Amino acid sequence: MFSRKLLIFVGLALFIAINFIVITMSSKESLPVNSIERVFISITSPFQLAVTKTIYFTQNVWDTYFIAVLAVKENIELKKQLGKAIEIKNRCEELELENIRLKKFVNFTGLVSDTYVAAQIIARDPSPWFKTIMIDKGAKDDVLKGSPVLVSEGIVGQIIEVAKNYSRVLLITDRNSAVDALVQNSRVRGIVKGNNEDNCSFVYALRKDEVRQGETIISSGLDQVFPKGLKIGRILKVTKVHSQLFQDISIETSVDFDKIEEVLVFKNGKLTKGIR
Missing domain, CATH: 2.40.10.340 (Rod shape-determining protein MreC, domain 1)
Known part of the structure; x- marks a missing residue:
């Protein structure tokens, strides 16, 4: 009795081998396409299409995840920069208001001779x-x-x-x-x-x-x-x-x-x- 894992492994190896043979044979333009090759192609094409789509899907998911991670990091950094900018803006506004008040004091004390x-x-x-x-x-x-x-x-x-x-x-x-x-x-x-x-x-x-x-x-x-x-x-x-x-x-x-x-x-x- 073969174990379930061994059967899966053998099936996967066989599938990869068949794909490799088909791809190799189809890449040689000099070789004619006989009935056996056509049978192989008919059998393996759906599997190849499924594998290709799976690879593309996995790649797209990975790219999307990677971009999302970068976007989150960039968003956090932008929020920090925005917070610093708002803090600087508030300080500038407060200094401007204080400057206006002090200017009033200077103008007021300049009109009288008292200390x-x-x-x-x-x-x-x-x-x-x-x-x-x-x-x-x-x-x-x-x-x-x-x-x-x-x-x-x-x-x-x-x-x-x-x-x-x-x-x-x-x-x-x-x-x-x-x-x-x-x-x-x-x-x-x-x-x-x-x-x-x-x-x-x-x-x-x-x-x-x-x-x-x-x-x-x-x-x-x-x-x-x-x-x-x-x-x-x-x-x-x-x-x-x-x-x-x-x-x-x-x-x-x-x-x-x-x-x-x-x-x-x-x-x-x-x-x-x-x-x-």
């Missing part, structure tokens, strides 16, 4: 009862308690605590903040008070004074803290009640406190006064 120190905001008070920020400049940078803090758009607040390398700033939107101010056009005086919200109030403006919506509020300089003429905000709403001596005026601050990242700290000690 400022630039600082970055490193923390914000998460509590809803206080409106303060922390900056990365302190006593070693000549920052003093009571120093005003500004940006090119206007007043930010006042230094209330100073450490060696850091300081805390009370924003003008805090309910404990007060800035002596006036209406830029009419020169009506009042006090800008924070209310722990995004907007502030302009209080102590007499009911008889003419104050209009849209007018600009600036610092008066009379509190000896903030220099005169710094922008604070714009009047949003004016309410006059006949039974009240003063008007109810709400203002929109010129500074967007949610977006500022750098500030300027006034270092002139003559105009510095601590909060009591």
Whole structure:
């Protein structure tokens, strides 16, 4: 009894031998094609066609697999390059925005003769009862308690605590903040008070004074803290009640406190006064 594997091996060898003989004989044009050769050709041709198609199919599958592997590797590499390009693009955009902000600071400080120190905001008070920020400049940078803090758009607040390398700033939107101010056009005086919200109030403006919506509020300089003429905000709403001596005026601050990242700290000690 021959084993199954041996039969398969013998059959495969016989098949290859027959194919070889047929191919060899058919390649010789001088030899005539007799009936036996025609029988061989008739028998082996289907097998040859099947073998040829199998070889072509296997080759196509291998080529496709090889191309797919290369495509996957190339895709991974392209994704890495795209990620690096996006990172570089984001850095460039961030540097451009920072450059714009610094240019505003340079133009702003160039218009006045006072001395400022630039600082970055490193923390914000998460509590809803206080409106303060922390900056990365302190006593070693000549920052003093009571120093005003500004940006090119206007007043930010006042230094209330100073450490060696850091300081805390009370924003003008805090309910404990007060800035002596006036209406830029009419020169009506009042006090800008924070209310722990995004907007502030302009209080102590007499009911008889003419104050209009849209007018600009600036610092008066009379509190000896903030220099005169710094922008604070714009009047949003004016309410006059006949039974009240003063008007109810709400203002929109010129500074967007949610977006500022750098500030300027006034270092002139003559105009510095601590909060009591």
